[in-house]
Amino acid sequence: MSWPGGGQTVKAAVLRAYREPLSVEDVDLLPPQTGEVRIRFAASGVCHSDMTRIEGARPSSLPIVLGHEASGYVEEVGPGVTDLGIGDRVVLSFVYDCGRCFYCCNGRPNLCEVGIGMLKSGTMVDGTTRLRKGDEVIHHMVVSSFAEQAVVPARCATRIPEAMPMDVAALIGCAVLTGTGAVFNTGAVRPGDTMLVVGSGGVGLNVVQAAAIAGARVILVSDLSAEKRRMALDFGATHVVDPREEDPVAMAKSLTGGRGVDFSFEAIGHKATIRQCYDAIRPGGKAIVVGAAEAGSCCEIEALTLPIQEKVLTGSMYGGARPRLDVERLVDLYTRKRLRLDELITRTYRLGEINDALHDLHEGRLARGLIRYE
Numbered sequence: 001m002s003w004p005g006g007g008q009t010v011k012a013a014v015l016r017a018y019r020e021p022l023s024v025e026d027v028d029l030l031p032p033q034t035g036e037v038r039i040r041f042a043a044s045g046v047c048h049s050d051m052t053r054i055e056g057a058r059p060s061s062l063p064i065v066l067g068h069e070a071s072g073y074v075e076e077v078g079p080g081v082t083d084l085g086i087g088d089r090v091v092l093s094f095v096y097d098c099g100r101c102f103y104c105c106n107g108r109p110n111l112c113e114v115g116i117g118m119l120k121s122g123t124m125v126d127g128t129t130r131l132r133k134g135d136e137v138i139h140h141m142v143v144s145s146f147a148e149q150a151v152v153p154a155r156c157a158t159r160i161p162e163a164m165p166m167d168v169a170a171l172i173g174c175a176v177l178t179g180t181g182a183v184f185n186t187g188a189v190r191p192g193d194t195m196l197v198v199g200s201g202g203v204g205l206n207v208v209q210a211a212a213i214a215g216a217r218v219i220l221v222s223d224l225s226a227e228k229r230r231m232a233l234d235f236g237a238t239h240v241v242d243p244r245e246e247d248p249v250a251m252a253k254s255l256t257g258g259r260g261v262d263f264s265f266e267a268i269g270h271k272a273t274i275r276q277c278y279d280a281i282r283p284g285g286k287a288i289v290v291g292a293a294e295a296g297s298c299c300e301i302e303a304l305t306l307p308i309q310e311k312v313l314t315g316s317m318y319g320g321a322r323p324r325l326d327v328e329r330l331v332d333l334y335t336r337k338r339l340r341l342d343e344l345i346t347r348t349y350r351l352g353e354i355n356d357a358l359h360d361l362h363e364g365r366l367a368r369g370l371i372r373y374e
Helices: 048-054 113-121 166-187 202-214 226-234 248-254 271-280 305-309 323-335 351-362
Strands: 007-015 023-029 036-046 070-077 089-092 131-133 136-140 149-153 157-159 194-198 218-222 239-241 261-266 281-289 312-315 345-349 368-372
Touching (some): 007 351, 023 149, 023 351, 036 089, 036 166, 036 351, 089 166, 157 323, 166 202, 166 323, 166 345, 166 368, 194 248, 194 271, 226 239, 248 271, 261 271, 271 281, 345 351, 351 368
Parallel strands (some): 194 218
Antiparallel strands (some): 007 023, 023 131, 036 070, 036 368, 089 157, 131 136
């Protein structure tokens, strides 16, 4: 349904208060402005980053429409958009890259000052929003894919080929870019390397399969869930461990002659497992934190290990992604049957079932849940 001024009325799941269910309601979507496009979503993944915002662990401007992992179709283009056209099939990136700031100019578009500012403020590039409920301003999570349609920066949309299925394409926008990028970009893992992966949800499983593609020799996965440990083996893990029964750090060392692994990847976002990953790496090794911890939480490490053992503890924001380049490469890996995406989807939902999807995610039942709009 259209409304005066050329916008649309669409259904969206709105977060109005922390730790409360999302409210599925009609909202007004304003037309795209300069450098923006209107997207009709095909599918949206349900991610722990959405959950941390709902729980207030990472505060947001409220009310807000969440959802940041999606695929869709370009329905309308704003002024100045020349590289996308109506009907284009696209994967969405939730990190805007301006192309001009210090980080973009230094090849780190995942750290774009403008893009990170948009995530914090819940606004578009110009500091305003395209979502309303009457006179009420509703904020964005850049993509805001828990809705039938959204207006997004054109730089956040990457065209994909007709042969790419739209449901699995949605997962590339966050879980796949983040997990594989942590291995390929942040870690630069080489054949024969050894690693520990803590957490085998949607992101962790992509760390695992990227490590297998890269030729890692030991891929040890720690997870509380027997089903997720089984999936990890299916995606390329060489060993799995239940941390309630055996110490992952001790096992990592036993598999590497007592030294510790070359890399560890923390895909949960908790200070205890971050420390575990640091303890599991060898001298000169690298512990890479992929999971988003609660704002303000701190992880303590033994300071002497830094100069004496040259251990590295670092983060991986969005897998160090360069979305327009990396999406193309990941689509190619999928079409050549080297990257597994279909198997990541545990269950699909409709938008009206969004709170069921979030509950299942919270209970650890999903590798990836998917909201389907088609």
